[in-house]
Amino acid sequence: MSFPLRAAARWLICLAVLTVGTGLARAQDNAPNVRRLPKNTVAYFSVRSVADFKARFGESMYGRMLRDPALHPIIEEVHGKLSDGLKQFESEAGFSMEELMSVPQGEMSVAVTLGPNAGQFAVAAFVDFTGKEESFQKALGRMNRGMDEQGVKRVEEEVEGSTAVLIQLPEMPQTVKVAPAYCVKGNTFVFVSHVDALRSILTRWDGQHSETLADNDVFQYITDRCRVEGVEGSSLAAWFVDPMSIVRGALSVDPQMAFQAAMAMGIVQQVGVDKLKGMGGTMDLGQGDFDSVGHTFVYMEPAPRSVLNIAQFDEGALGPPSWVSAEATAFSSTRWNIEKAYATVESLVDMFRGPGSTAKALDEFSQNAETGRIHVKRDLIDQFTGNMQSFSDQVGDAGATRDRMLFGLELRNPNAMKGVLARIAGIEGFPGTQREFQGETIYEFSLPAGMLENIPGLTALQDGAAAAEGESTMGLWIAEGRMLFAIDVTILEQVMRGPGERESLSESAVYKR
Numbered sequence: 361m362s363f364p365l366r367a368a369a370r371w372l373i374c375l376a377v378l379t380v381g382t383g384l385a386r387a388q389d390n391a392p393n394v395r396r397l398p399k400n401t402v403a404y405f406s407v408r409s410v411a412d413f414k415a416r417f418g419e420s421m422y423g424r425m426l427r428d429p430a431l432h433p434i435i436e437e438v439h440g441k442l443s444d445g446l447k448q449f450e451s452e453a454g455f456s457m458e459e460l461m462s463v464p465q466g467e468m469s470v471a472v473t474l475g476p477n478a479g480q481f482a483v484a485a486f487v488d489f490t491g492k493e494e495s496f497q498k499a500l501g502r503m504n505r506g507m508d509e510q511g512v513k514r515v516e517e518e519v520e521g522s523t524a525v526l527i528q529l530p531e532m533p534q535t536v537k538v539a540p541a542y543c544v545k546g547n548t549f550v551f552v553s554h555v556d557a558l559r560s561i562l563t564r565w566d567g568q569h570s571e572t573l574a575d576n577d578v579f580q581y582i583t584d585r586c587r588v589e590g591v592e593g594s595s596l597a598a599w600f601v602d603p604m605s606i607v608r609g610a611l612s613v614d615p616q617m618a619f620q621a622a623m624a625m626g627i628v629q630q631v632g633v634d635k636l637k638g639m640g641g642t643m644d645l646g647q648g649d650f651d652s653v654g655h656t657f658v659y660m661e662p663a664p665r666s667v668l669n670i671a672q673f674d675e676g677a678l679g680p681p682s683w684v685s686a687e688a689t690a691f692s693s694t695r696w697n698i699e700k701a702y703a704t705v706e707s708l709v710d711m712f713r714g715p716g717s718t719a720k721a722l723d724e725f726s727q728n729a730e731t732g733r734i735h736v737k738r739d740l741i742d743q744f745t746g747n748m749q750s751f752s753d754q755v756g757d758a759g760a761t762r763d764r765m766l767f768g769l770e771l772r773n774p775n776a777m778k779g780v781l782a783r784i785a786g787i788e789g790f791p792g793t794q795r796e797f798q799g800e801t802i803y804e805f806s807l808p809a810g811m812l813e814n815i816p817g818l819t820a821l822q823d824g825a826a827a828a829e830g831e832s833t834m835g836l837w838i839a840e841g842r843m844l845f846a847i848d849v850t851i852l853e854q855v856m857r858g859p860g861e862r863e864s865l866s867e868s869a870v871y872k873r
Contacts (some may be wrong), residue, residue, distance in 0.1 A: 390546060391567025392594075393469040393486045395576045398560045398563070401573040402481075402602040402609065403472040408594050410464040410488075416596065416645035420652065460499055466490045467548070471545035471573075474555050476611050481609060482557035490547040500549075519555065520562035526555055567738040578586065578602065578659060582640040586655040602638045636660040636668060672697040674746070679866055680770070681749060683840060683855045686868035688751040689763075698746035702737070732783040739780045744843075747769040749866070764851040768842040770808055778838050791838075803836040804849055 366391065407413045417423045435777045466488030473482050487497040507514065513528040526584065541555040545565065552558045564572055570790060573579055579600055587595070641656035660668055678693040713816040719737075726735035734740065748769035771777050778801075785803065792805045810843045833847030837856065846852035865871050 389453060390467075390488075390548065391565070392579055393467060393471075395567035395569070395572045396486075396561050396564045397469075397471050397484065397573040398473055398494045398564065399571045399573060400474045400574050401471050401576070401579075401600075401606070402474055402605045403602045404469065404573060404579075405471070406469040406599070407597045408465075408781055409466055409596070410468050411466070413596060413645075420645050433592040448857075463487065463489050463492050463496050463499060465492050472606075473557050473560065474605065475554060475560075480554065480556070481572075482554040484550070484552045484557050488547055489549060494548065496549065500544075506591075518554075520558055522562055524555070524558055530788075570591060571860065578638040579640070582638055582657050582659055583642075585657045585659075586640060586642040595644050598640070598641075600638065600640035603635055631778075633667055637661065638760075662778055665790045667704060667708060669697075672700045676747070679838065680751070680871070682862070682864050682866065684749070684751045684857065684865045685753065685854075686863040686865045686871070687753050687861065688865050689753050691751040691865060691871075692747070692748045694749060696746040698741065698744055702741055702778060731789070732787045734780065734783060743771050743773060743777050743780070748833075755850070762848065764848040765843045766851050766855065768840070769845070770837070770842050773840055774838050777843060781836070781838065797853060800839065802849065802852065805834045805836070 393406070393738045394404075400844045412690040421658055433800065444533050452657055468484070468485075468487050473484060474480065475482055494675065497813060504514070507527075507535060513529065515526050516522055517526055519541075522543055524541050527542075528542045529538065538553055539555045540551070541558050542549065542551045542643050543558060543562070544550075545562070550561060552559065552561070565571065582600060584600070586598070619762070639656070639658045639661045643652060643654040645652050647653045674697050676695045678695065680691050680693065682687075709718045710716065723739050725731065726739075749768040752763055752765040754763055760824055781803065784790065785792065792803045795802055809865070833849045835846045835852040837844045837846075837852055839856070844852060844855065
């Protein structure tokens with residue numbers, strides 16, 4: 361990379377830092393940026409108000425945690441590792457990172473758009489610096505002087521009635537065209553990686569254009585579904601991604617790859633991934649009794665053959681069972697459509713290996729005496745309803761705690777599954793052992809020493825229950841109409857003993873809230 365190009369990249373990073381650090385908000389006297397971005401925006405992240413975000417974050421659990429004296433040594437260590445880079449940045453930029461990050465105050469957003477030409481991606485970023493005009497001009501002036509000193513050329517050009525600064529980079533072969541530019545419009549700074557994107561944005565500046573991201577049907581639908589109940593106006597933060605448009609754009613970047621791109625899109629359509637229209641979400645801090653509230657929505661059209669059917673979920677009761685204690689640190693519940701997931705996998709395998717190949721392979725496997733004549737579909741997969749729960753807790757003293765986890769998979773016929781497990785346990789080389797506990801059979805599996813060494817909280821699993829020193833034990837049990845699988849068998853034993861005087865999670869005040 362030539363010296364001017366390195367310098368240009370350095371100052372472009374400074375411009376980008378001005379725009380990346382939080383997200384989007386409604387400017388005080390201008391249209392929201394969602395009405396300035398073109399309809400073909402494929403990725404978008406926003407924070408409604410940087411000042412509001414900073415204030416709410418400081419009062420949130422995360423902000424209080426960062427101010428906790430116990431974390432000061434860790435924070436100081438991180439600062440120490442970053443100090444050399446920050447010092448170099450400050451000496452080259454002429455101002456500190458803190459000064460730069462104090463500039464954004466109001467609306468701020470970052471987006472990726474598709475240009476008029478095939479595969480022409482462009483990054484666009486907006487910063488509302490209302491109330492920090494002097495600091496912004498100071499930072500921008502220093503960056504411009506720095507680019508002058510490094511020989512980075514810039515020219516002013518009128519774009520849609522506004523004065524824009526085009527940054528001229530040395531010519532070099534590249535697939536994605538880059539023609540960076542920036543513009544100061546009122547109290548909003550706009551930076552783009554291609555001047556065509558700036559033209560598209562300035563054309564829509566007043567928010568009255570009919571072809572904006574806000575008018576995108578998919579974006580509208582996702583935004584409506586992610587509105588936080590009881591919150592007036594826009595959420596504090598929002599995001600949106602159109603993955604298929606990104607894939608199509610990426611495949612069309614290089615004209616010489618047109619044939620391969622067509623083949624790739626054919627496979628994408630064959631497996632149904634093209635039915636994924638978009639995904640997005642919102643987030644708010646300090647809402648009522650909650651530290652944070654977030655919504656995520658994935659929008660896709662139904663398809664008879666789609667790899668996305670692997671992740672289909674049914675409606676139904678999702679509350680915690682009685683055996684989940686109020687001492688749980690985390691709980692989750694899902695109703696996975698396991699039948700549709702299996703049918704999807706089978707159809708995809710058959711698509712490449714021929715009709716009926718999956719069923720034939722499973723039938724042949726079930727004839728093998730060495731594997732207990734287990735039929736993976738009938739004896740295992742068909743036994744599960746798809747209703748799954750999991751929870752975790754912590755045990756031990758403050759200085760030596762360990763995490764325990766339990767997963768529950770609902771069964772159609774628990775007695776049949778007990779028989780299947782007995783057949784599996786009879787296979788030569790079965791890695792587990794069996795033992796009786798309160799009249800029930802527990803299957804235990806040991807983990808080799810060091811297997812969980814780098815996983816915090818799991819390095820001290822199961823005090824002394826393993827047969828060999830230095831090993832950790834997992835447990836499996838059929839009860840409560842479920843297959844219960846535990847990481848740390850003591851949590852399984854706790855469930856088997858019953859709740860006793862322990863309060864269940866479903867009855868706890870925290871969960872009900």
